[in-house]
Amino acid sequence: MPPAYVLNRLDRRANDRSRPDWIAELRQHPEARLVRISGEATLMQHGQLVTTWSDAEDASVFLGLDAEGRPWFACQTAETPDLRDLRSLALEEALPPEELGILAQARSILQWHDRRRYCSNCAGRLEIADAGYRRHCPGCGMNHFPRTDPVVIMVVRHARGILLGRQAAWKPGMYSALAGFVEPGETIEDAARREVFEEAGVRVGSVRYVSSQPWPFPSNLMIGLVGEALSQEITRDAAELEDARWFSREETLLMLARRHPDGLYAANPYAIAHELITAAITDWPT
Known part of the structure; x- marks a missing residue:
């Protein structure tokens, strides 16, 4: 299962979005779909997205065409008891991955309009x-x-293990990759090196790209990396991290399987950090 929000099969038809007549015709399509977003939640009923069209609603954003040629739109909706949080939907795998990707697109663009x-x-x-x-x-x-704001997220390796940290706001026992925003005039690689040094005091050398993940909270692109550490000593920034430590490959495998004797566990599978941790230990130097 890929990380959440990654799969989105819609053809966005970016070259046609500036044609009002074409968009107006799509709005009249008998099988047009409409995604409703309220904050970080979407409207669902009976375990499914509510996508049927209503003449009383204004579809403010065109999302794209699906494989059957049906147009998808998105709009804001009022709070109702049928709203489901996008994070919970991802964690529970309550929707097909392709629909989570559509929701990420809809949520990101609608929150931009709000601001x-x-x-x-x-x-x-x-x-x-x-x-x-x-x-x-x-x-x-x-x-x-x-x-879209780019965010670097990186798992750092050393002979003694991989570097993971945790924030105080997270659930007890969860450890994840370090992350931070790319600053103006900065490469992805340098942003990752800077963030790791700022948060944990560890110097990083080579960096390789693994994958990326749209993160619609509000509209980020997580750029997943694995880096090789040049130093071992951890100097934690207490304002950023509650804890940071090196974990052995054996410990990491137990955390991924949620069988660590101390109740520690790695980031949830719907997050790219889980994929990065897996990638970092898959080709662990022997």
Whole structure:
């Protein structure tokens, strides 16, 4: 099972989103689908997404076409008892992976609209354009586009083990990869080295890419890496981490299987950190 939110089979048809007539025609499609988002939750009934179209609702964003040619849209919805949190849906594997990917796309773009109603250049009211993928300011002519914030997340290896940490807010016993935002003018590799040194005081040399994961909280791209440590001593930043330590390969396998004698466990399988930990120990040097 891949990490959550990774699979999304929709054809986004980015080159056609600027055609209002084409989008209007899709809105009239007899099998059009509509995803409803409220904060970090989506509307579900009887264990399934509520995707049937309602003439009373405004589909503000076009998501794409599925394999059957049905158009998918997204809109905001009011809070109701039938809302389910996107994180819980991923953790419980309550939906097919492809539907979780659609929800990630919908949640990310809709939260951007919530935060981008006025022009940052002239403070004028923005208009929605390109089926939801652009906001235009009629006052100064400036265009605004959805943003995705890159985050590096890395498991660091050394002869003595792999470096994992935990934050105080996490559930007791859970350890995960270290992570942080890429800063302006910074490479992915340097961002990972900086974050590990800032949080744990460990120097990192070579870095290799493993995979990525959209993370719609609110709209991040997790860039998964494995790095090789140049130093061993840990100097923990107490403001960032409650604990950081080296775990042996044997301990790590027990944590992945949730059989560690001290009740410690690795990040949940729906998170990319779980995949990175597995990747780091799969080709462990012998």
